[in-house]
Amino acid sequence: MKNKTLQVSPAKKIYQPKYPSYFDKSPLLYPETRPYPFNLKFLNWILKGSLAGGLLLTGVQGHAQNDAETLSNPFPLSRANVPYFASSFGTGMPERLRSEKALQAIRNAFEKMDIKLDENTWIEQGVGAYVDGYNKERNIGYVLLDGRNMDRSFISGGGIFPSDGLKKPKKELTIIEQFHETQNEIRKIRNVTFEEFKVDKGKFISKTEKRSKTDATKEIVEDLKKINPEHESKAKFNENYLAFEIQLKENTIINSNSLVKKLYGLIDKQMEDSVKKLVLFNHLDLFSDKKNSNTEYFIALEEKIESLQESESRDEFIWHYLNIVSFQQFYRYSKVNNDPDYIALKIEIIESYPFNEWPLQIYKLKRYIDNLSISLSEAKKIDENNTLGRYFVAPISFRDNHLIVNSNASITTDRMKELLREQADLQTEMSNANGMTKDILERKRKEYYAIHDKYNWSKIYNLPKSQRDSLQDIRKLEMYKHSAIYKAMEKLTDEEKAIYQRKLVDVQVKIIEEQKEVDELYRQETMKKLEEEVINYIKWAQSQMGG
């Protein structure tokens, strides 16, 4: 007997519930109690004209409620599954409808309900954001919350990656402070490197040689070899070390684009201090990815960079250059960089303002992005406005379960049925040809399990190890014998089996190929269901508006 620690004891003090008990008057008799809340599926069935359903409806309840009482909002934010935990890899994640498919389904629903929507409409009432579709007169629309417009407030814990835009180091630093900080870092690294050099010059030289083997770097390494590893040689070492690092940068420039080359040339020309030069060079990577840059933007930036030469001092050059860096870094990885209006705004800033005004002008970009994106609090406000009836904009999140593609639905194609049949027939044909009829296979299976059961671990684990091991050995032997007996009964040669196997593989390849068609059907089905839910939303909204 188990549960020795627990004892039965009478409950002396209990929570006193308030909901009516069978002693009280039935709540069904209260005047405010509404009729049975038939669900939508049921009502739709009735509306389709089912006589039996109609009888049930009137027979059981007297009358059905009107839609306003029975319909509910299928897209409350509480069911949108936001905020969510961002996952960097999707193992086990269900497939969800892609945005374009979801948008298509939603639009279909509005079309079917004869509601024309204006795209990208600005809404207010405590929100201030663009929604995907809205009809001002009918006060109804929707917004699909997805990667296009959700900001980081939707991600629980802020997400795995640091926020986009200006990268914030550990401390809040201005771009100039970051510049000085990086200089100090380089100096520190240089000191540490000199210590390494002093401790084991040979190892250091060999390590450095491996880093680059161009003529220029080889020359620097030769100079390093001549330096004695003593404190007095530090200045000489520093000079060589920085020259080596700068040379490494130069090596990478050869294959870079014209903008990077131009910036490299300007920095090289303007800066005498090797540390500062190196810090400024470190930002060049930002400009190297031409693929992600719009061509017009790229040209505008390249042209503007010419005016860097007009800087009146080295400090001013640094300041201007760092402003360009900040501008380039701002929301660098965001999809907004594919938005032509956003790019036009950036070009306007580049062309119309001097470098020192760019930090101020960035607010325009921020405002633009803010208008494009929706925060969690704005989504909550949209939801609240839905509830209060200020307007009816369905906040449909890409995390909503309605967007999950149900791959287990009983959907298939005739071709898939045919292929599965073909596969089953082939398997049966092979088994029969092999002499392995259904009865024999059944017997084989039963015998297999009987052996398995006989030596089941749960029965033998309490035995001494030696006894257990010997039983395990006997089990293996019996299994082997069992397998050998049935192997001997097989009629097909290995070659003949291989022919069947090849045929089976051919069918299986076709099944895999056909599965893509079936997957598409799953998506279509999900779209259909999403469309139905949006129609339910519209019906609900209309009932709330008294329509």
Add this chain to the structure above:
Amino acid sequence: MNTLSATFHLTHHCNLRCTYCYTGDKLPIAMSQSTIDESMAFLRKEINTSQANQLTITFFGGEPLIEKDKIFYIIKKMNLWSDISISYRMSTNGTLLTEALMKKLYDHQVFVSLSSDGCPEVHDKHRLNAAGQPTSHKVAQAAKMMLRHNPATNVTCVISPDTATHLCESVDYLFRLGFRYITTTLDYSADWGLEHFNLLKKSYQKLSKWYIQKIEDNERFYLSFFDERIRSRTYKPIEAQERCLLGTKQFSIAPNGELYPCIQFVKTDSLPEFMIGHVQEGFDKTCQSHIHAKSEKEKVECRGCKLESRCSKWCSCINFMSTGNIEKASPIVCYNEKILIEIVDKTADKLWKKRNNHFVHKHYNEDYPIISHFEITL
């Protein structure tokens, strides 16, 4: 309605090795053809004697689908009994189900219930096959198959001490799979400790929020842990004569023809102290009344308990599983009911405070079970 309920344990064999299974060794001992025929003759006699007009036949095991042909044989024979209304049920682990078999069961109007412990990581902790492999994948496939044929399929989910924390996730998983009738039960034979009940309490609190949300969403569903406890307040407590009537109107037939009061007593090794007869000889009235009297005996340890009328301390099978004695109340039931009833009552209070229309109908409208069943199966 005079109902007789008989459970056919068609075999002791099972293709799974659930860690909490109470039935003993899984041996390929099936009910023989002659025992089946004798069982039916015995039942026919009992129907005549008791003048029952309703018969419920449950196919159980082991895994009953191992002996699927016998199921259809029994149905075919019994369907010839035109003087009585018969309903068929079956409990399965789902792993041997095929589309064709499911269709056949459905066509024969067998109400199939699935055993699944919920989300895969929970299910696979205890429900392994004979080779020690997980079964959740197969069970999920079976679930979908079953729900396609009958959206009102019931699922039974066992909660063990080590899965107590995942109860809500498991219920939600089963709901998302499509189940609308979810029966939850504890593994009463497990070694529960206070620490497990603390975890279970947190799970119930989580489940409470889930329950409220689903009611507010106007979802039709039955969750035994919550609905039965609310029912124990909104409807009068289950009277002695409404209960399972241990071993009188409800009984189990073991593969060898022995008769037992309930499924829990049918094990691979016979339990002579709980045997109430044999299909060849019929009921042993002395044994039957002795066991019934024992089960109805007052539980002195429960005396003065304010939850006595709402708790399931009367279930002899649970008491037997938990304490080894049908006369002694189960401490697991005691701890569970104390925690659960309070949480369920608070849940119901919240919905009542909002005068939630769905809640009112679910728990006070006597037509609700029929209408909601209709809505689910539509």
